[in-house]
Amino acid sequence: MNRRSFLTAAAATTCAVSLTGTAAAAPAVRPDAQRRLLRDWFVATHRSMEAMTTELGLAADKIDVSGSGTPVPSAQTSPTNIGCGLWSTVAAAGLGVISASTMRHRLARAITAVERLERAHGWWFNWYDAHDGSLLTAWPETGDPVRPFLSTVDNAWLVTGLRIAADADPHLRPRVAALLADADWSYYYTPYDPADPVAGPGQLRGGFWPDKPGKGEPTGHHYGALNTEPRMASYLGMADGSLPGEHYWHLMRTLLPGMGQEQEPGGAYADIDGVRVWEGHYTHRGRKLVPTWGGSMFEALMVPLFVPEPQWSPRSWGTTHRRFVRSQIEHGLIEEEYGYWGFSPASVPDGGYREYGVDAIGMQEDGYHSLGVVTPHASFLALPQAPAEALANLRALDRAFGAYDDRYGFRDSVDVTTGRVSDVVLALDQGMITAAIAQQLRPGLLQRPFRSGGFHSRVRPLLAAERFSI
Numbered sequence: 001m002n003r004r005s006f007l008t009a010a011a012a013t014t015c016a017v018s019l020t021g022t023a024a025a026a027p028a029v030r031p032d033a034q035r036r037l038l039r040d041w042f043v044a045t046h047r048s049m050e051a052m053t054t055e056l057g058l059a060a061d062k063i064d065v066s067g068s069g070t071p072v073p074s075a076q077t078s079p080t081n082i083g084c085g086l087w088s089t090v091a092a093a094g095l096g097v098i099s100a101s102t103m104r105h106r107l108a109r110a111i112t113a114v115e116r117l118e119r120a121h122g123w124w125f126n127w128y129d130a131h132d133g134s135l136l137t138a139w140p141e142t143g144d145p146v147r148p149f150l151s152t153v154d155n156a157w158l159v160t161g162l163r164i165a166a167d168a169d170p171h172l173r174p175r176v177a178a179l180l181a182d183a184d185w186s187y188y189y190t191p192y193d194p195a196d197p198v199a200g201p202g203q204l205r206g207g208f209w210p211d212k213p214g215k216g217e218p219t220g221h222h223y224g225a226l227n228t229e230p231r232m233a234s235y236l237g238m239a240d241g242s243l244p245g246e247h248y249w250h251l252m253r254t255l256l257p258g259m260g261q262e263q264e265p266g267g268a269y270a271d272i273d274g275v276r277v278w279e280g281h282y283t284h285r286g287r288k289l290v291p292t293w294g295g296s297m298f299e300a301l302m303v304p305l306f307v308p309e310p311q312w313s314p315r316s317w318g319t320t321h322r323r324f325v326r327s328q329i330e331h332g333l334i335e336e337e338y339g340y341w342g343f344s345p346a347s348v349p350d351g352g353y354r355e356y357g358v359d360a361i362g363m364q365e366d367g368y369h370s371l372g373v374v375t376p377h378a379s380f381l382a383l384p385q386a387p388a389e390a391l392a393n394l395r396a397l398d399r400a401f402g403a404y405d406d407r408y409g410f411r412d413s414v415d416v417t418t419g420r421v422s423d424v425v426l427a428l429d430q431g432m433i434t435a436a437i438a439q440q441l442r443p444g445l446l447q448r449p450f451r452s453g454g455f456h457s458r459v460r461p462l463l464a465a466e467r468f469s470i
Contacts, residue, residue, distance in 0.1 A: 043097055044406055054077075058114075077130035079157060085427065087434070089103055091435060115179065118135045148210065148211065149209055152206060152207050187208075188208070201224060205221075205222055227292045227320070229303060234251065249275035260365055262363055266288070285327060293362055295364075296343060296356065296357035299357075301324070304384075305446065308451060346375040349420040355368040373413050376433070408425055411423075411424075
């Protein structure tokens, strides 16, 4: 939807970019004004999460915010959507947007709904009806069949939300513990086999279709790339002891030299904890970094909203995160000269869903491309690494295209080449925004469950031992 004419947007774009290609969309914002702006944005974003939450208590997948009336939540929800709803509620209470009693009521309602959801092998299915909790077997919009699936990464985000909820309300801890008692991450794990590392890579499957005998039918792939969002599942499993610590070292920083990938990597082998690790890197615009699979922002920067990678591994994870953000900024402003930056999977402005990214910093040969579509949640993810530039980029997107809605926050995506703005907001992307703002305004609020226990004793030493070749 064009909330303003493209001619106006194009004129604003010209004003938004300095001669050096750096976003100069707005004057610098003072720290106190930054906090007020971020809080205002949080309030509107949280309002969208409230609008997506059904009477059952589950956050739906999306809402269409193009009309003037109250948006209707989509029929479907996923474990990721539910997790986003849980941590957004905790963040809202932590920032004083809702009361503690309201938080406890909403969390308890959501946990009650999660307890009712059908599961297999201790895990939640990929899609449910957000309004009654039934297992989704037909896609609401088309009637196409849905084969129930147990997704590794989607379950990781639900478990993340459950752990945050239990940390925020002690009364929920026994119920969450009961929910997680049978959630054993080894279900997804293929142990390392030195005699056949292709069949036994020491990595997690993408998931299983459980309608076959035994464990079910596995995906044909494993999650092999380290710097992608499924590493949250890896961290959760290593922290609770259901995955061995060596699993971390069997994940790939890049593919090996000579294998088909976006660029031939640099780097060297290192022996770490008894594992021979290829510490590979890519080089983009003179900077060495660890690529993601597709080159998108959320692959690299959703996990550190919860696990403090930059603090536990400042020279390795902290460095590659900063350089990844810099590559995203320069891709938008210098390489493509869009005038804006921030590329991550999101809804397509004209409808549908697509992966957007910076192809050069992703391993996949035919990776994610930016295509002129800027996704606001990507700028929020960059707040720890580039706060002034992220704020300037977001303000410019709002001024030029009307990308911000003071009822429901930033729209999901903007095609800056046509001026078209998405009509919808997704729970996943709004959930990343609420977590990112919470981390900026109240550092550590959502990280508490991931700084202690097995995260401290098992995960932190692995990140401290990391020696990326960058």
